[in-house]
Amino acid sequence: QVALVESGGGLAQPGGSLRLSCAASGSMFSINALGWFRQTPANERELVAAITRDGTTTYSDSVKGRFTISRDNAEDSDDDTMVFLQMDNLKPEDTALYYCVAAFTVAIMKDHGSRGQGTQVTVSS
Numbered sequence: 001q002v003a004l005v006e007s008g009g010g011l012a013q014p015g016g017s018l019r020l021s022c023a024a025s026g027s028m029f030s031i032n033a034l035g036w037f038r039q040t041p042a043n044e045r046e047l048v049a050a051i052t053r054d055g056t057t058t059y060s061d062s063v064k065g066r067f068t069i070s071r072d073n074a075e076d077s078d079d080d081t082m083v084f085l086q087m088d089n090l091k092p093e094d095t096a097l098y099y100c101v102a103a104f105t106v107a108i109m110k111d112h113g114s115r116g117q118g119t120q121v122t123v124s125s
Contacts, residue, residue, distance in 0.1 A: 002026040002114040004100040009119030012090050018121060020085040022100035033106045034071055034083040037115070038096035048098070049085060050106045058106055062093075090123045097121075 008020040024034060035050030035058075049069035050058045057069055068086040083100065098121050103113035 002028065002031060002102045004102060004114060004116035006098065006100050006116045006119040009098060009121045011122045011124065012087075013125050014091060014123055016090050016123070017086070017088045018090065020087065020098055020100075020119060020121075022083045022085075022116060023080065024083065024100070024102055025080040028079060028081060028102075030104055031081075031102045033103050033109060033113075034081065035101050035106065035109055035113075036069065036083075036085045036098055037101050037110070038094075038098045038121075039118070040096045045110070046096075047106075047110060050101075050109060051083065052106065063087075066090075087121070090121075092123045094121060094123050 003026050005023045012018050032053045033050055036048045038048050039045050051069045051071050066089045071083040097118040099118035100116040101109045101113040103109040
């Protein structure tokens, strides 16, 4: 079992920045991919960014060049890990519930990943 706890959401103005954090703990030895999904008010669910244990990153086209995902590299594969999402140049369409996801691979994150409770991001002037 993997536990994921997000923090760092809130209200930002268009063009502003927020930094999300996710503390991942538990059976981390089976987790090779950590990432962030978001669920919009229209109930659309989107992979925002993901990062694998070797540092390979994936971004949705809508956030490329604006968001940056990073992670702490644990010394042991079963150690607790932090993953971060730096969000710059925020737009109103970034408004969503952002939640952290952990899985064996990026490909299965959406349907089979463990997820946290989420943190709300609202971009509005």
